[in-house]
Structure formats: structure tokens, C-alpha cells
Amino acid sequence: MSERFDTEVLVVGGGPAGYVAAIRAAQYDLDVTLVEMHALGGTCLNRGCIPSKALLSAANVAHDARTGSQMGISADVDVDFQRMVEWKDDVVGNMNRSVEKLCKANRVSLVNGRAAFEDEHSARIEGPNGESERLTFEYAVVATGSRPIELPGFEFHRPEVLDAKGALALDELPDSLVVVGAGYIGMELSTLFAKLGVEVTVVEALDSMMPAFSPDLVAPVASAASELGIETNYGELASECHPTDRGVAVTTEDVDSGDRREYEADAVLVAVGRTPVTDTIDLGRIGIEPDEDGFVRTDEYGRTAVDHVFAVGDVAGEPMLAHAGATEGEIAAAEIAGRDSSAVDRAIPAVAFTSPEIATVGLTEAEAEETDHAVSVGEFPMRASGRALTIGHTEGFVRLVCGDGGVVLGGQVVGPEASELISEITLAVEAGLSAGELAESIHPHPTLSESIEEAAANEQDLAIHTLNR
Template sequence: MAAKSPPTETDVLVIGAGPGGYVAAIRAAQSDLDVTLVEKDAYGGTCLNVGCIPSKALITATDVAHEARHTEYMGIRAEIDVDFSTMMGWKDDVVTQLTGGVEKLCKGNGVTVVDGTAEFTSEQTVRVTRNGTEQGSISFAHAIIATGSRPVELPGFVFDGDHVLSSTHALELEPLPDQLLVIGAGYIGMELSTVFAKLGVDVTVVEMLDQVLPGYERDISRVVRQRAEDLGITFRFGEGADSWESTNHGVRLLTETEDGDRSEYSANRVVVAVGRKPVTETLNLPAAGIETDDWGFIPTDDQARTAVEHVFAVGDVAGEPLLAHKASKEGEVAADVIAGEPATLTTQAIPAAVFTDPEICTVGMTEAEAEEAGHEPVVGRMPMRASGRALTLGETDGFVRIVANGNSETILGAQMVCPDASELIAELALAIEMEATLADVATTVHTHPTLNEAVMEAVANARGEAIHTLNR
């Protein structure tokens, strides 16, 4: 990012150029507002640089290698040679292309971009510093905080980039280790574990709870766990990471159960993937009159507005769910509100994806949540083993599930664990947003043969009209 001195004043100050910040800046500039975007690291934030994009690039590459090695049942046999260094270089090229595109979009829309760290000095001004040197102050009419989040460190497990790695370090890890310990079986831990297992690394996952992907329904997480175990990943449930020490070959991890039983595991490196926390320590929020909640997030209303009327917060810094597409939507809403347009956040139809093998995607309510909300839900399900397209792909694990109101048949939610779940969920997110019914989706002709037919069949199953699976 080219260094540029900050202007003295601006209509809209955006702090952070991640998927929430750069989207907010562009949208505000499109409304003919004078916009200044301050970023201390790189365009695209965590998502483009050290999160969504590099991880999905590695997931794609390792999927290709794994599939090529396991197609004997199709009559295909191949000797696969993985050049890990070249793979990492390709991943970096993808990141560079996207971050460069964001820079061009910001400048092309007239956004003034400033390299530095912004710190509030009052409710209407910030001080910008670069490499510890003050660059000047900016007064603003409105501000949008979009500083994102970073990996959580466990006590005693300070990220050193050598023995103890964050998810960021793991995405830059070279050379490939023989053995890897992963602390945490959430979505980050499971995605990383799958990548390295498919590259032939001996992976052990330590999780203090009793299942992978806590928070997801067990029949969903069970599918992912089974596939992970088939890949050779070993799980140690009910164990918390206690401490570690270096060895001649890497690290020795000590764990402890609730009953006090202790175990130890050895590997070349240990990755800590136990969650993320908001980045707010450089902002001096009290100077702007803003307080965080008990978890460090900035509370906002349905227009992304903080307790200070002219200051907004979007993305991870504003709280769960920590999703790039949620950040972008909040950025659009905040910019529109500032421009005087009617806009509010709709959170019911925000899909969430986990890029494990197979993928998981959910949107809206589960059956239990629908019952708790006072609905009398009806549920439809389509197993992928009954999908013709899934059979032709050799990917028959998992299912698509639909939750609807039993009286009105309005679609309330969907959960799927299957190939390309992240692509299939959009239809159901749209259905929920439009308050579509089961009949609306069931009577829509879906292309054959496609995985998307499983959505149609699950919806029909909820109505007792499925053709390719038995009705409940």
C-alpha cells in the first residue's frame, strides 16, 4: 500500500480495509460522499490476506491432490507429486490478485486511502500514525469502525510462529511438517486439519468438548468427523491444552481432562485454533465515547450504529457471527444510512459455511430454534446417497435438510452437509428472505442432474411429496 498523508477532514472516515471496511467506503463514495479509508496493514483485511481466500485456495488444491490419489474405483490410477512450495506460491498469487483488485476498486470509486493506524482523540477526530510517527489528524462527520478480529491466544501458548502457530502462521507454513497438533475442533481447526491431512501430515486434534464443530447439530458434525477420521485425523476429545515444551523434534503438548487425567502428545508444530477476538486496542474507544461489551465487541443496532450516533461499527469488531459476507452487508447498510437512505440489517437469512470435507452450510432456524420461537415446524430431508449427481461425483456423504412452518409452509431454515453446500445454500437464503413457501421451491424446476435437486427433494419431502427419497 502506497503511503499517503491523511486529509484534514472528511465526510466519512472508515477504519480498516477488510470486507466490511472497503465495501462501506466504496458504497459511501458511490453516494457522492467524501470518504477516507485508513488501513494499517493491507487491502482486504483478514479475509483476503490471511483468512477466507488463502485457506480456500489451499482447500481447493489439496482436494484436487486427494481426489486424484483416490479414484481407483473409477478406473483411474495416477501417481501424484505435490510441490508444496509451488502450491503456496499459487495461493499467494490468488491473494495478491484479489487485494490488488480491492485497491483499484477503492481508488476507482474516489476513496482516499491512507496508510496508517487511526486512534480516536474525540468523538469527531482521529490521529493517524505510521510506524510510530504521527501523520496528522482527521476530523469527520461520520466514522465506520471495521478493524476486524485476530486469533485468540491460550494462556501459556503465545504465538511465536515457530513452535506455536496461529491460523495465520498455519497458512504460511513451510516446509510441510510430518506431524501437527491442532488445538480446537471448531471451523478453523477442522478446515486446517483437513488441508494438512490431505497432504499426508499426521494430524491430531485436541478438543475440550465432546464433538467436532461445537454449535452445529450432531448429525451434521458427525458426517465431517467420520470423513476426517477416514483421512487419518486423530481426535482427543474432553482434553484441554495445559502447557507445552520444546523438544529436539518440535513440541510436546500436555493436556488435562476435567477429572485431572493428563496426557502428552508430540509433533513438529502446534496450531492453536480456539476462536477469534475483536481488534480494538489501537482505537482508544473511550475518547469517542464508545464502550465494548464483556467480550470486547462494539454493540450496534440494526443500522450498524454504535451508542454514538455518528459512529458505526461493522464486521467482526461488531460481534457474531464473524463472517466476511455479514461484514460486507453491514458495511453497505452503514454507508447507506450515512447517505440518508433507508437501510436496516436482516440477520435471519445470513448463511454460514464451513469448508470442511464435505462442506457445511446453514441458514435461518434449526428445528429446535423454530420450536423455541413458537413455530410448529415440519422438516424435510434428502440424503445425498439418493442423489444421482452425488453418485456420479463419488460424494454421497451427508444430506440437505429443510425446516418450515408446519401451518403456513413458510421456509424458516436449512442445514446441509454435502458437496458444494456453500453454493447450494443461496437458493434457500433467498427463499427465507422472500418468505417463500415449500411449494414455491418444490414447484420450481431444478436442472437434472445436479446437486441442487437435493434441495428440491428435501422441500418436497417436508410436504410428503418427495419422489427420490422415502417420505416421512
């Protein structure tokens, strides 16, 4: 390291993208300083992925116990929501401490504070008690993440208006909840609260649920939501809300007719997406201007318009996924260290932890047909899976989308443990494996993973446990 710099690599933001970039850079023997304003782990660990999945797991236990009559189980379940939240907080706290230990064990210097650029090689760090210091760096990695989009009239400082963070930190369950937004975050949280006995009403300006996924993947989720008692209202734009004696009244306008409706509930949860955080770091001081959507433009290695400054994670744009950000952090660290970063053509899975789960990777059938490939498809329904039958969750299917020579170009899974099953398909896409090679790989019985083997065999008209296409 040049003696004129305080640190070789300054990482701003300690979420999945930032702390992974910091640890990997340190593993490459670089001197690294990581600055985080709040708790290590970022939104994902502290206010998003981990706490929501912890509460979803608990809600699933309660729901399965209540609805186990087909297995001969009847139960009157008492949910101690305060204790459930305490358990969730313990999970988050343990992981937060683990990230801190990993950073320190890898010789990453940790600084609690807000970092903002002063010039191309220095930043001012304001500590939690108002103190500040100047830190010079050779390279910088911006990993400031994203925050929930706040709708006009639905400001999050209002006690009756919740974002995901507020919803996951409630002290007690509301009796009723209006959810604005039927994207994957809105539907995950709607499922969570409905399984805990909350009356949930969803309003969505678009004409469908979770439009990022194809309708046949979403259909089992919509059906399950209906069975849970979730009321969904499409084509309605949430226009305003006001407090009531009960809690809140949400007014919507029909996007076609303009007709207004009002929904009353204890609270309203706004889940209409996230926006990148670029207003805390003074990017303009080093000549970096976000694009029209607020994201920092980068090349495939995470490098910005300033060669020695990188941006990774949500702040660098879609896909705004924790595992994508972590991978970008690894790539940026490798590029800074002069290592092979393998940045091109990475297969990135996407998952919605709804009921049932949805997971996708690579190309859909429609996308593959727009290429020069001779497209073929293999499918296997979960209702034909012995393991799915034994756990009482048979909704959904596995689909493999293949190109020339049966090479797997993508896959879609909807059903139990889709989030786990997608990894094998991701590996197949990444490694250029064929459906034939997947079909020849022996999967243990009885497991859900056999559905991938059968879908692969179905692509060749050789499936045993389902009719071939």
C-alpha cells in the first residue's frame, strides 16, 4: 500500500454486497476499511431477508399445525407473537455478531459511521456521536444499498403506516392489515401475517400479482392466498390514507374508471419496491452521477465512471438481490486485487418466499424461443412427487428450458422448497449441462430433488413417474 493512503480499500456499506467485498479483498491481502452507519448485514440481515424468513418459518409451523387434519393432526395453536419476535431478534443478533467476527477474523477494520466522499481519494466519516475523521483510500467500493419507496401520503414516520422494517418489528399482531403492492415482498408479508391469523387485504395498481414471474408460476400462489383468506384487489391505485379510531383508512382509485374505494384496517403496509441509496455519500464530489432511476452505472466488474471507485449491490441496479450483490462484491474485490473475477454470464437465481415458493433462473421458454436455439422443455408436477405427497404440499411443478443438444438454458420451480431446488438448476445453467446429464445423475428417494431428474427425463420423453409431453 502506498504510504499516502490510510487504507487500500474503503468499503462504504456493510450489507451482503459490502461486507462480502471487504472480506474477499482482505483475503487477497489488501488493507480494507469497512464503514457502516447502522448494523452489519444491512437491510437483508437486519430488516429484510433474515427476519422475514424467520417469522415466515414460525408462521408456517403454526399454520401447518392448524391445518394438519389430513394427516390426522388437530391442534389449537396459541401464537405468542412477542416471543416469536424475540426469537427472530435472537436469530438476527446472532448472525449480526457472526458477520462482525468474520470481518475481524479476516483483518477488516470496522468503522461505525456515515461516509461521504470529499474528493476522489478521501472520505469524511461522521461517527454516531458527532465526531468525524478524514480517511484516504486507494480504491473505494460503494455498497450503500436501497431503501423502501415511500408513496406520497403514506409517509413511514406515521405510526399507522409501515414499511417492511416496521412490519417485522411490530410488538403485537394487528387484527387487520392493508398491504399496498402485490409484488414478491408484499405477497411474502401478506402470507406471513395471514398465516398468523391477521385479516389481510392487498391492493395493487397493476392487473396481476407478482408480474415479474410468469402467470403459471404465480397461479398456485394466488390460489393459496385465496385459501388463506387474503383479499386481493387489482387495478386500484392507493391514493391516500388517514388515521381512524380503528387505525387507518386507505383510499384507492380504480386505474380505469377513477372510482374510489376505502379500506379500513389497524395499519397499512406499503411494499411497492425499493430505491437505491445515493444521497448519503456525496457522489457528485467525485464526478459520479446516478442514472435516471437513481442507480450508479458500472461495468461488468463493478467499476464506475471513476476507475478506482466501484459500486456493488442494490445501489448498482437490478437484480436487487442479496446473493447477486454478494457476487458483485466478490467480483469487484477480485478486480481490485488483479485476480480473475469471472464476471461474465453468471446465472443468478431469483426466489419469492411465498406460499408456495417460486424460484427461477436463466431463460424462460418464451425468452429462449426468441434466440436461435431449438427449444425443448421438460416438466414434472409436484403432485407426482412421492416426497411432496408425504409432506402434504403437492402444488406446483419443475420446468427445465433447454436449447440445442438439450443444454439447460433456464428453469422455473413453484412448490415446496423451490428456493433450495433452484440451486441444482442454476449449476446446470452455469456449467452448460444438458437435461440428459441431469437425468443420468442419481437423486436420492424419496426427495423433492427427484422432480428435477424427472423433468430432465421428460425433456427426452423418458420420464417414468409422469406422462411424457
